[in-house]
Amino acid sequence: MSVLTRLSNWSRVKSPWVLHFNAGGCNGCDIEILAALMPRFDAERFGVLLKATPRHTDVILCTGCVTKQIASRLKRVYDQTPDPKFVIAVGTCATGGAPFNGCYCSSGGIDKVIPVDMYIPGCPPRPDAFIYGVAQLLAKLQGKK
Amino acid sequence: MTETELQARITERWGAKAAFTLARPRRVFVSVAVGELKPVMRWLKSDLGFYHISTITGLDSGENFEVLYHLHDGTIELTLRTAVPRANPHIPTVTDIIPGAILYERELQDMFGLVVDDIPDPRRYVLPEDWPQGVYPLRKDYKVNAGN
Amino acid sequence: MPGIRIPIGPQHPALKEPESFTFELDGEQVINAEVRMGYAHRGIEKGFEDRTFIQGIYLAERICGICSTSHTTPFVLNAEELLKLEVPRRAQYIRALTGELERVHSHLLWLGVAGHEVGFDSLFMYTWRDREHVQDMLEVISGNRVHYGINTIGGVRRDISTEQIGRLKEMNKLALARTEYYIRLCTAEPTFISRIKDVGRLSKQDALDLCAVGPMARASGVKRDVRKDDPYCCYDEMPFDVITADTCDILGRAVVRVFELIQCYKLIDFILANLPEGDIKIRAPRRIPPGEAINRYEAPRGENIHFMKSNGTDKPDRVKVRAPTYANIPATLVTLKNCFVADIPIIVAAIDPCFCCADRMIRLSDRKGRDDRWSWGQLQHYSREWLARNRRA
Numbered sequence: 001m002s003v004l005t006r007l008s009n010w011s012r013v014k015s016p017w018v019l020h021f022n023a024g025g026c027n028g029c030d031i032e033i034l035a036a037l038m039p040r041f042d043a044e045r046f047g048v049l050l051k052a053t054p055r056h057t058d059v060i061l062c063t064g065c066v067t068k069q070i071a072s073r074l075k076r077v078y079d080q081t082p083d084p085k086f087v088i089a090v091g092t093c094a095t096g097g098a099p100f101n102g103c104y105c106s107s108g109g110i111d112k113v114i115p116v117d118m119y120i121p122g123c124p125p126r127p128d129a130f131i132y133g134v135a136q137l138l139a140k141l142q143g144k145k
Numbered sequence: 146m147t148e149t150e151l152q153a154r155i156t157e158r159w160g161a162k163a164a165f166t167l168a169r170p171r172r173v174f175v176s177v178a179v180g181e182l183k184p185v186m187r188w189l190k191s192d193l194g195f196y197h198i199s200t201i202t203g204l205d206s207g208e209n210f211e212v213l214y215h216l217h218d219g220t221i222e223l224t225l226r227t228a229v230p231r232a233n234p235h236i237p238t239v240t241d242i243i244p245g246a247i248l249y250e251r252e253l254q255d256m257f258g259l260v261v262d263d264i265p266d267p268r269r270y271v272l273p274e275d276w277p278q279g280v281y282p283l284r285k286d287y288k289v290n291a292g293n
Numbered sequence: 294m295p296g297i298r299i300p301i302g303p304q305h306p307a308l309k310e311p312e313s314f315t316f317e318l319d320g321e322q323v324i325n326a327e328v329r330m331g332y333a334h335r336g337i338e339k340g341f342e343d344r345t346f347i348q349g350i351y352l353a354e355r356i357c358g359i360c361s362t363s364h365t366t367p368f369v370l371n372a373e374e375l376l377k378l379e380v381p382r383r384a385q386y387i388r389a390l391t392g393e394l395e396r397v398h399s400h401l402l403w404l405g406v407a408g409h410e411v412g413f414d415s416l417f418m419y420t421w422r423d424r425e426h427v428q429d430m431l432e433v434i435s436g437n438r439v440h441y442g443i444n445t446i447g448g449v450r451r452d453i454s455t456e457q458i459g460r461l462k463e464m465n466k467l468a469l470a471r472t473e474y475y476i477r478l479c480t481a482e483p484t485f486i487s488r489i490k491d492v493g494r495l496s497k498q499d500a501l502d503l504c505a506v507g508p509m510a511r512a513s514g515v516k517r518d519v520r521k522d523d524p525y526c527c528y529d530e531m532p533f534d535v536i537t538a539d540t541c542d543i544l545g546r547a548v549v550r551v552f553e554l555i556q557c558y559k560l561i562d563f564i565l566a567n568l569p570e571g572d573i574k575i576r577a578p579r580r581i582p583p584g585e586a587i588n589r590y591e592a593p594r595g596e597n598i599h600f601m602k603s604n605g606t607d608k609p610d611r612v613k614v615r616a617p618t619y620a621n622i623p624a625t626l627v628t629l630k631n632c633f634v635a636d637i638p639i640i641v642a643a644i645d646p647c648f649c650c651a652d653r654m655i656r657l658s659d660r661k662g663r664d665d666r667w668s669w670g671q672l673q674h675y676s677r678e679w680l681a682r683n684r685r686a
Contacts, residue, residue, distance in 0.1 A: 024334070024335060025358075026355045026356060026357050026358040026361075027357060027358035027359050028355070028358025028359075028361070028439045028440055029358070030358070031358060031359060031402065031439065032438070032439060034421070035421065035424075035425070035428075035438075038417075038418060038421035038422060038425070039418055039421070039422040040422060040425045065335060067273070067334055067335055068273040068275070068276070069273035069274065069334060093355075099351060099352055099355055100335050100336075100337070100340065100352075100355075102289055102340060102343055103289065103335045103336035103337060103339065103340040104282050104287075104289045104336035104339055105272075105273065105334050105335050105336040106335050106336065123355070123440055124358065124439050124440070126438065168585075168586075169374070171523055172586075172587060174585075196501055197501070197504050197517075198504055199504075199589065199596060199598045199615060199620070200598055200600075200613065200615035200619075200620075202600045202611070202613040204602065204611055213600070215587065215598060215600070217522075217523075217589075219517060219522050220522050220523060222523065222587055222589065224587065243502070243504065244502045244503055244623070245502060245503040245504030245505075245620070245623055245624075246504070247623060248619065248622060248623060249615070256338075271334045272334065273334070282336060282339055283338060283339060287339075289336070289339060289340075289343070
C-alpha cells in the first residue's frame with residue numbers, strides 16, 4: 001500500500017467526516033446525533049466532523065425509515081459520496097423500519113435502498129450508544145488497514 | 146359566548162338547515178348540507194368570530210365522504226360537518242373565507258380523492274411524486290400491502 | 294426583471310429534516326416562495342387504523358421526536374373522553390409536568406438552532422449544553438431522554454417519588470438561572486438582534502387569516518394559547534401568563550419563546566409543589582364504544598389537534614392529526630416574500646419547523662429557466678458571507 005493510501009486511511013479513521021441525512025424519521029435520532037456533537041458528549045473530540053455536502057464525507061449517518069419520497073434522494077446522495085464510504089443506520093426505524101412497518105409510505109429501513117455497514121438500534125439510541133457505534137466502525141476499519 | 150348562546154344564535158339564523166349538537170363543554174358539532182357550507186361558514190366567521198380553522202378531517206363513510214371543518218373562536222371548538230356522495234365527491238373551497246385552509250384542502254384531495262372546486266392550488270401535497278394517480282390511501286378500500 | 298430560481302438539496306448539516314422550498318429571486322430578494330412537502334410522510338394516520346389504541350400511543354409518540362408528548366397526550370385524552378374515564382389528578386399533573394419539560398427542551402433547542410442559523414455557534418453550544426439538564430430531568434421522570442412513554446389510556450405509567458421531586462426542583466433552579474442569560478441576549482445583544490429585527494415580518498391580520506399558531510402567531514400579537522383557552526390536564530388550576538409580542542418579526546418570536554421558558558419554570562415549580570396525592574391511572578377497557586372526540590394541545594410549536602373516531606372495536610376507525618408546523622406553513626411562505634436570500638435560513642428556522650410532524654429541500658429559481666440546487670449548508674455559508682458584506686445598521 002502506498003504512503004498516500006496509508007495516510008488517507010489513517011486520516012479517515014482518525015477523523016471521519018460525517019454527513020447526517022434524515023430519511024423521513026421522527027427527528028428523535030437526529031437530535032440525539034446532534035446532542036452527541038454538543039458539549040456534554042462531544043464526539044468532535046474524537047475527530048468526528050459534520051459536513052454539509054456528500055462529496056466531502058466518509059460516513060453517511062442515516063436516520064429514518066426511508067419514506068418513498070426521499071428514497072431516490074438518499075440513493076443520489078449515496079452515489080455522490082466518494083469511495084470508500086460507509087453508511088451507519090441510526091435508530092430502530094433506520095435498522096428495520098419499525099414502528100412504521102405497515103405504513104404505506106415507509107420503505108422499511110435504510111438497507112432497502114443503500115448498503116449499510118453499521119446498525120445502531122435504539123428509539124432513539126442515546127448519544128453514548130451512537131458514539132460507541134461509530135467507534136466500533138472505526139475499529140473495524142482500522143482492522144482492515 | 147357560552148355554548149347555549151351559540152346554539153340560540155345558530156338556531157335563530159339557520160333553523161333546521163344547521164343541526165346543532167353539544168358533545169361536551171367547548172365541543173360543538175353543527176351539521177349542514179354541502180350547499181349551505183359556505184354561507185354558514187362565512188356567517189360564523191363574520192358574525193360570531195370563528196376565524197380560525199384548525200384542520201379539515203375527511204371520513205370515508207361508505208356511501209358518502211364526510212368532511213369536518215374544525216373551527217374555533219379561541220375557546221369553543223365548533224366542528225362544521227357536511228357530507229358529499231362517493232359517486233360525486235365535489236366540495237367547494239373555503240379558502241375565500243379562511244385562506245389558511247388551503248393546505249388542508251390539498252391534503253383532502255390527495256388522501257380521499259375529493260375534488261375541491263375552485264381551489265387556488267390543486268397540486269399534490271403530501272403524497273410522493275411517483276404515487277399512482279387515482280389511489281387514495283385514506284379510503285377504506287385501500288389496503289396497505291404487508292411488509293410495505 | 295427576471296428572477297433566479299435556485300433549489301436547495303434535501304440534506305443539510307445543522308439538524309432537521311428533509312424539506313423542499315422553491316424560491317424565485319430577483320437579485321438578492323425573494324419574490325415568491327413555494328413549498329413541497331411529503332419527504333417525511335410515512336402514512337401514520339392509516340397506520341393507526343391497523344393498530345390497537347395502546348399500540349397507537351407508541352406510534353403517536355413517534356410522529357415527532359422533539360414533541361412526542363404533544364401527540365400522545367391528545368391521543369389518550371381522546372380515548373379517555375370516548376371511554377368517559379375520570380383520569381386521576383395526579384396523572385394529569387404528571388402529564389402537564391412532562392409537557393412543560395418538553396416545551397423547555399424544545400425552546401432551548403430552537404434557540405440553539407436559531408443561533409446556528411445566524412452564525413452564533415456559541416449560543417448553539419450553550420443552549421444545547423443547558424438542554425442536557427432538561428433531558429436529565431425527563432430521564433428522572435420517565436427513564437428516557439426522548440420518547441418518554443409516560444402516557445397510557447387512563448393515566449400515566451410511572452409515578453414520581455419525593456426524592457425525585459427534590460432533585461427536579463434543584464435542576465429547575467439551575468435551568469432558570471441559565472435562561473436569565475438568554476433573556477439578556479435576546480433583549481440586549483446588538484449583533485444577535487440586528488440579524489433578527491424586522492426580518493420575516495408577519496402582520497397580525499395575516500397571522501389570523503392564514504391561521505398561524507403558537508409563538509409564530511403570538512409574536513404577531515395574537516393572544517392564543519390552548520392551555521388558557523381550552524384547558525386540559527388541570528392547566529386551569531395553574532398560574533401562568535400567555536406571552537405575546539407586537540413586533541411581528543423573528544425578534545418577537547425569539548422573545549416570546551424565551552419568556553415562555555420562564556413561564557415553564559414557574560409551572561414546573563407549581564406542579565412539583567402541588568402534586569396531588571392519589572393513583573396514577575385507572576383501568577381502561579380495550580374496546581372503545583363508538584363516538585368521536587377532538588382534543589387540542591399546546592405543543593411547543595403551537596396548537597396541535599387530534600380527532601379520533603371509534604367504532605366499538607379495539608382499533609380506531611379514524612385518527613386525524615394536524616401538527617402545528619403544518620398550520621404555520623402558509624404564514625411562513627408570506628414571511629419569506631421580499632426577504633433577502635441570506636435571511637432564508639433564519640426565517641425558516643423561526644417557525645421552529647418540525648416537518649416530521651407536518652411532513653424538505655430548497656430550490657431557488659428564476660424566470661429565465663435557470664435552476665440551481667443548494668444544500669442548506671451552502672445557503673447558511675452564503676448567508677453569513679453576504680451579511681458580512683452588507684452589514685445592517
